[in-house]
Structures are given as C-alpha cells and as structure tokens.
Amino acid sequence: MARSPRPLPPATAAWCCALLLGWLLLFSAAARATAGGPAAEGPASLLLDSRPAVPVWPAVQVLPDPAAQWSLNDVLATPQRFQVPTGTVSNLGRSASVLWLRFAVEVPGALPVQRVLQIDYPSLNLIDVYVLSQGELVQHLRLGNQQRGADKVMPARTHAAPLNLAPGRHELLLRVQTQSSMVLPITVRTPQDFTAHESRSQVLLGIVIGLALCMLIYSLTHWITLRDALFLDYALLLAGNLVFVLAYFGLGAQYLWPDWPALSMSVAPMAVMVAVAAAARFMNAALAVWEVSRFISRVLQGISIAALLALGATLTGLLDYRSAQSAVTALGMVATIAVLPAAYIRARQGAHTAVYMLFGWAFYAVGAVVTAGLLRGHVEPTFWAQHVYPFSLMVEMSAWMAVLSLRVQAIHRSADRARLETETLRTLAQTDALTGLPNRRGLQQHLTAALPQARPQQLLALYLLDLDGFKPVNDRYGHDVGDALLVAVGQRLKTQLRASDVVARLGGDEFVVLAAGLPDESTAQTLGQKMLAAFEEPFVIEGQHCRVGLTAGYALAPLDGHTADELIKRADAAMYAGKEAGRHRVQRGGRSLATA
Known part of the structure; x- marks a missing residue:
C-alpha cells in the first residue's frame, strides 16, 4: 500500500x-517598472497646489555622469542628454556613481510657498540641489551623509532641503553621488507634512x-x-x-x-x-x-x-x-x-x-x-x-x-541536577548505609547546628546508647538477622522521641540520640528512662523473638560541656559506668565522672 x-x-x-511571499513582492514591484524613452525638450511641471506631498519621480529626467566630469553649466548647455528613467519607480539600483536629475515645479497663484524637498534614502553621500527660475540660479543647497551635522541645511534623518518658491515655474537639478544604490524616493512636502512623515518614521524605528x-x-x-x-x-x-x-x-x-x-x-x-x-x-x-x-x-x-x-x-x-x-x-x-x-x-x-x-x-x-x-x-x-x-x-x-x-x-x-547530585553525595556521606540514620559525620553536622542554641533553660541532651545482649543474638541467628535488628532498634528509638530529635548510629551496636530544648535535667532523665522502657518488649525479626537491652549515658549542654567532643566524652564515660554498674540503666556523665 x-x-x-x-x-x-x-x-x-x-x-x-x-520566502515565496518575499520573492512575489520583489517581482511584483519589478513588474510595475515604468518604461521610458528620450526626454522631451523640457520637463513637465509638477503643480505645487494644496497637496501636502507631491511625488517627484513622474516628472524626473536623468543623466548619468560616470566620470563625474560635468558641471552645472555643462548640464544646462546640453539639456537634450536627459532621459526619462526606465525601470523601477524611484529606484535605479546600482547605477553610476554620479547622476544628474531634472524636474520642474509650478507654483500657482500670486503668493510664494515654502516646501521641503525630501530624498528619503539616508545612504546617499553627496547631493547638490540647484533651483533655477527663468534660467537663473536662485538657490544652491548641499545635502548628503558626507556633511557634518552642523553643516546640514535641515537637521533631519533624511536628506531635506527647504525651498522658498515664488509663483511661477521653477526648474530643479540634483547632482547625486553615492557609493550605495541610487534609491531616490524624492518628494516635495509641506513643512507640516515633512514633520509628520519624519515623526512617523522615527516612532516606528x-x-x-x-x-x-x-x-x-x-x-x-x-x-x-x-x-x-x-x-x-x-x-x-x-x-x-x-x-x-x-x-x-x-x-x-x-x-x-x-x-x-x-x-x-x-x-x-x-x-x-x-x-x-x-x-x-x-x-x-x-x-x-x-x-x-x-x-x-x-x-x-x-x-x-x-x-x-x-x-x-x-x-x-x-x-x-x-x-x-x-x-x-x-x-x-x-x-x-x-x-x-x-x-x-x-x-x-x-x-x-x-x-x-x-x-x-x-x-x-x-x-x-x-x-x-x-x-x-x-x-x-x-x-x-x-x-x-x-x-x-x-x-x-x-x-x-x-x-x-x-x-x-x-x-x-x-x-x-548538579545540586541534587551534590546533595545526594553529601547525604550518602552523612548517612549510615544500613539503617538510614545519620552516621558520625551526620551527627557532627547536627551537633554543630544545635550547640549554639543550648541554654541553661533550653538544654541539649546527648545520649550514647549501647545494646545489651546484641552479640549473642547476632552469633545465634546470623548477620542478616543482626542487621535487621539494628534497623529495628533505630526505628523503635525514633518512635519514642519527638520529630525534632535526632537518632544516629556510630557503628556496631552504638547509637546516639540528640534531644534539644529540654527545660531541666529531670526531663532528660525521664526521656532516657522512656527509651530504656521501650526495650523491655522483644523484637520480632524474621520470625525470631530477639531480646536486647539498653545502657545509656548522657551529658547536657551547656551544663556538662560546650563542645561536641566534651559531650561525647562525658556521655561515653557515663555509659561505661552504667555497664560496670549492672547495665540496663540511664546515667548522666557530668564533669567529675568524665574526669574519673
């Protein structure tokens, strides 16, 4: 199929x-090109009536000057050389470097008028504008982007020349020189229309x-x-x-x-x-x-x-x-x-x-x-x-x-992703792989954050816990049961504590509990007894009833020390003292006990 x-x-x-639309625009414009032939003896006049803008190109005649050798007098002496432009309206493309243009305007009535001659293509280099009345030169203006701003006859974006025209017929000749293309949108505008046209262009741009x-x-x-x-x-x-x-x-x-x-x-x-x-x-x-x-x-x-x-x-x-x-x-x-x-x-x-x-x-x-x-x-x-x-x-x-x-x-x-990977690696580095609890490094992070907050009325208790009877269980049932028992111990400890308290595993069967914000020592002792009582019930691991006890030593900040090392040292001393005293007890490790 x-x-x-x-x-x-x-x-x-x-x-x-x-792309197709662009080419259609291009060729449709080219198709509108005007045909032309030899010029008449004199250019037809454009009537400067009440219209705000009068396009000049319909009346323009052109004379290429590739060698840039002709003066105004040379051009005036041989007017028959001018031709009606062929090709696209107001656009001769890449033509001669110098081009002469000629057109005539007619001012009706008995009063002079003011107009602005605009060539709306800023890339033209040099433009000489000659205004003749009855064959006499009455105005010569120089435009183009070769001129400094202070020398321009009108401070405009485009090439603009003010024209003061008396009633009657006037002939204008333009000598245009450029390295760019001969794009020549020439319009005679009233001053008000010129301002409006420029304003519209500048707003859009x-x-x-x-x-x-x-x-x-x-x-x-x-x-x-x-x-x-x-x-x-x-x-x-x-x-x-x-x-x-x-x-x-x-x-x-x-x-x-x-x-x-x-x-x-x-x-x-x-x-x-x-x-x-x-x-x-x-x-x-x-x-x-x-x-x-x-x-x-x-x-x-x-x-x-x-x-x-x-x-x-x-x-x-x-x-x-x-x-x-x-x-x-x-x-x-x-x-x-x-x-x-x-x-x-x-x-x-x-x-x-x-x-x-x-x-x-x-x-x-x-x-x-x-x-x-x-x-x-x-x-x-x-x-x-x-x-x-x-x-x-x-x-x-x-x-x-x-x-x-x-x-x-x-x-x-x-x-x-990089931040997540970094956080994951940091979490792995601070977490015990077996139980998922903080390890020694993770405990250090929690201590570093909690110690500055410890006050006599807001005590920080550090408990060092050691399991009683773990080794016999591990030897009897094997390491898998022993590992599962350690995980269960961590979970049972967490159920006895507040959400803000921390349970960590240092290694083997040693655990640490951090409890912050305790009002006094009796509260810390009560919390320890609560954890101790939680181990009276046996653990059921893979169908086996495993009984382990707990011996705990603890220290209080800032009463027993101000640093993590001091607290761990005194809690450790108290825990070993409890072991020697018969196990399954909670004991505080003050300064004297740590020294002993």
Missing part, C-alpha cells in the same frame, strides 16, 4: 511561504530600537551572570544589526555621530560583518551543528572568520563600500543556506531550538529579499518597503530570544 507523503513541519512550511536595546541588555546580563558564550554571540549579532539600522536609516548620523560623517559612509557594512560573524557562531552553537554535520559546522566557523577578515579589510581600506556590501551579503546568504539543512534535521528530531530559528528565518527572509531587491533596483522604495527589514529583523531576533530562554532553562536544569 502506498504511503502518504509526510507533511512539512509548521516552521519549515512558514519559512517557505514567507524607535520601537524597533527600544526592543533591540531591551534584548541586548538581557543577553549581556545573562552572559555576565552565566558566562555562556552563546549570549555574547547573540549580543554581538544584535548590536551589529542595531548599528546597521541606525546607520541605514540615518538616526546614527542625526543623533550619535553627527560630527563624523565618515562613519555614515562605512559603518553599515562593517556592522553587518560583525553580525554575520556572530550569527554564524550563534547558529553553530545553538543547533549543535557538529552533531549533525561536521562539514556544515566547519563552514559556519569559516564564515565567521571570513566576516572578521572582511571587517579588517574594510577598516584598513582594502575593501571599498560596494565591495564590502557585496562581500557581507554573500557571506550572510552562504551562512543561511549552509545551516538550513542542519536546522531542518534538528526540527525533525523535535528540537524546539531549531523550530524557533526556522520561524525567525521565515520572517527575516521577507525583509532580506525585499531589501536586497530594493538595493538592486527591483523594488519601489515605498515607506513600508523601506521599513520591512527592521521589523522582520526584530521578529527574527525575538524568535532567537526564545532560543536563549531555552538555553537558560537548560542551564538551570543542569544546575539543579
């Missing part, structure tokens, strides 16, 4: 669906960064307390991704390093290199990949080393921005592809760690695919297309946080 196919695990199915900081503190705290390298790897992974988000979305340049623009031009790929190096180690350790495949484990180790080498090459200038970006993207993809089989096998084995990691990858795949398509010019840079990566990253990091929670639980279980 044919076997029905086994369904995929839920996490694997989710990962595949999310603030939520992501706040969650990341909480998880970073959690992982570092556990690394310090537990000394487990997995938590440090997670912290480095999270820190690398956090720095990338800060750099990529312009928050770092706005708030953290406004006076070091060079950081904005290099820190993003270096941060991802740190994240890839840590992620490879984290995946290797969390999944115990070496138990599944030593080859995959070595690949992950190699990727971690390669990411650190690429980081060093970038720091020393051996790798430029684009080469570093390509290298780290390739390393990240290889790491994910390499570890997926091991994660799938672990998930099939029932490992919750692998299930959580596959679940995280499922969401991260969407953000990674969309962002890769964005950087390569296949995805339109809408608000959500640009912000999907940090949210998918946080879902992945949250899923991987569950992996750390499992690790904490495993560490606690291991500690509990």
Whole structure:
C-alpha cells in the first residue's frame, strides 16, 4: 500500500511561504517598472497646489555622469542628454556613481510657498540641489551623509532641503553621488507634512530600537551572570544589526555621530560583518551543528572568520563600500543556506531550538529579499518597503530570544541536577548505609547546628546508647538477622522521641540520640528512662523473638560541656559506668565522672 507523503513541519512550511511571499513582492514591484524613452525638450511641471506631498519621480529626467566630469553649466548647455528613467519607480539600483536629475515645479497663484524637498534614502553621500527660475540660479543647497551635522541645511534623518518658491515655474537639478544604490524616493512636502512623515518614521524605528536595546541588555546580563558564550554571540549579532539600522536609516548620523560623517559612509557594512560573524557562531552553537554535520559546522566557523577578515579589510581600506556590501551579503546568504539543512534535521528530531530559528528565518527572509531587491533596483522604495527589514529583523531576533530562554532553562536544569547530585553525595556521606540514620559525620553536622542554641533553660541532651545482649543474638541467628535488628532498634528509638530529635548510629551496636530544648535535667532523665522502657518488649525479626537491652549515658549542654567532643566524652564515660554498674540503666556523665 502506498504511503502518504509526510507533511512539512509548521516552521519549515512558514519559512517557505514567507520566502515565496518575499520573492512575489520583489517581482511584483519589478513588474510595475515604468518604461521610458528620450526626454522631451523640457520637463513637465509638477503643480505645487494644496497637496501636502507631491511625488517627484513622474516628472524626473536623468543623466548619468560616470566620470563625474560635468558641471552645472555643462548640464544646462546640453539639456537634450536627459532621459526619462526606465525601470523601477524611484529606484535605479546600482547605477553610476554620479547622476544628474531634472524636474520642474509650478507654483500657482500670486503668493510664494515654502516646501521641503525630501530624498528619503539616508545612504546617499553627496547631493547638490540647484533651483533655477527663468534660467537663473536662485538657490544652491548641499545635502548628503558626507556633511557634518552642523553643516546640514535641515537637521533631519533624511536628506531635506527647504525651498522658498515664488509663483511661477521653477526648474530643479540634483547632482547625486553615492557609493550605495541610487534609491531616490524624492518628494516635495509641506513643512507640516515633512514633520509628520519624519515623526512617523522615527516612532516606528524607535520601537524597533527600544526592543533591540531591551534584548541586548538581557543577553549581556545573562552572559555576565552565566558566562555562556552563546549570549555574547547573540549580543554581538544584535548590536551589529542595531548599528546597521541606525546607520541605514540615518538616526546614527542625526543623533550619535553627527560630527563624523565618515562613519555614515562605512559603518553599515562593517556592522553587518560583525553580525554575520556572530550569527554564524550563534547558529553553530545553538543547533549543535557538529552533531549533525561536521562539514556544515566547519563552514559556519569559516564564515565567521571570513566576516572578521572582511571587517579588517574594510577598516584598513582594502575593501571599498560596494565591495564590502557585496562581500557581507554573500557571506550572510552562504551562512543561511549552509545551516538550513542542519536546522531542518534538528526540527525533525523535535528540537524546539531549531523550530524557533526556522520561524525567525521565515520572517527575516521577507525583509532580506525585499531589501536586497530594493538595493538592486527591483523594488519601489515605498515607506513600508523601506521599513520591512527592521521589523522582520526584530521578529527574527525575538524568535532567537526564545532560543536563549531555552538555553537558560537548560542551564538551570543542569544546575539543579548538579545540586541534587551534590546533595545526594553529601547525604550518602552523612548517612549510615544500613539503617538510614545519620552516621558520625551526620551527627557532627547536627551537633554543630544545635550547640549554639543550648541554654541553661533550653538544654541539649546527648545520649550514647549501647545494646545489651546484641552479640549473642547476632552469633545465634546470623548477620542478616543482626542487621535487621539494628534497623529495628533505630526505628523503635525514633518512635519514642519527638520529630525534632535526632537518632544516629556510630557503628556496631552504638547509637546516639540528640534531644534539644529540654527545660531541666529531670526531663532528660525521664526521656532516657522512656527509651530504656521501650526495650523491655522483644523484637520480632524474621520470625525470631530477639531480646536486647539498653545502657545509656548522657551529658547536657551547656551544663556538662560546650563542645561536641566534651559531650561525647562525658556521655561515653557515663555509659561505661552504667555497664560496670549492672547495665540496663540511664546515667548522666557530668564533669567529675568524665574526669574519673
């Protein structure tokens, strides 16, 4: 009979669906690419009416300048070179290092207007904005992440330029230079809409960064307390991704390093290199990949080393921005592809760690695919297309946080097992193997705890007991009966005492009883007589009636001594004195008796 196919695990199915969704988003965006051809003699004008935001791309014409040799006058002298852009809206991908853009705006009415020209892609290095009216240059502004914070015309996360436009037609030319991709979401906004747009972006990014900081503190705290390298790897992974988000979305340049623009031009790929190096180690350790495949484990180790080498090459200038970006993207993809089989096998084995990691990858795949398509010019840079990566990253990091929670639980279980084993060994070391009563070492522990509490009105009595007639029973019926008799003696003694009292066996047929909190000596004597009377009834052991008696000597703390040795010595002297006096009696061993 044919076997029905086994369904995929839920996490694997989710990962595949999310990856498929990401590719569909990418190609659907690419399918919306606008066709184009040669430009007309002059660009069509965008009407700056009451709309809060006017997208510029429908009116844009572009002119690549790969050699970065043309000036504004050169461009104005040859306007016919401009072309209508083809491809994805507002996204030319990895284009020439310098690009000129041209568009025109029309201000209706008789009053001037104030607008903000925004290019919502912080990774652009240098942007010159030229505003011309009737062929004359009326405004020149410089933007880009190469500028120090104090030199920016507007202190914003993105590239923003204030425009004061008189009524009539104006032509704007932008010279854009970047080592990154030519992602150009250009919008002319009212000042109020610009503030609202920036506020919305910063609130969303603030939520992501706040969650990341909480998880970073959690992982570092556990690394310090537990000394487990997995938590440090997670912290480095999270820190690398956090720095990338800060750099990529312009928050770092706005708030953290406004006076070091060079950081904005290099820190993003270096941060991802740190994240890839840590992620490879984290995946290797969390999944115990070496138990599944030593080859995959070595690949992950190699990727971690390669990411650190690429980081060093970038720091020393051996790798430029684009080469570093390509290298780290390739390393990240290889790491994910390499570890997926091991994660799938672990998930099939029932490992919750692998299930959580596959679940995280499922969401991260969407953000990674969309962002890769964005950087390569296949995805339109809408608000959500640009912000999907940090949210998918946080879902992945949250899923991987569950992996750390499992690790904490495993560490606690291991500690509990170790503590239980230690307690068991300690109990065995302090317990008589035959009777289960405390042995000499266990008795010492109880004495150490009880002696400091002894007072004249709260006496501690130590009884040293020796069985009368045990040897004849042992010789007559054998050691098995003798051993069973010793166990029965211990149990009978416990039935005569309080729950707080201690019965111990020193060895052979010698027992010790500790009774704390006695008000006076007569109470101690009465307790001894009670134990003595308990042995008047014979023991029935394996069908044999065995009769043994009891001789007891005792000492009281603090009246007869303050240390365990003093009490045992005086109780022992009293017990032997009782033996010599005819046995089957209870006798106190004071100082004079011990000396004698």
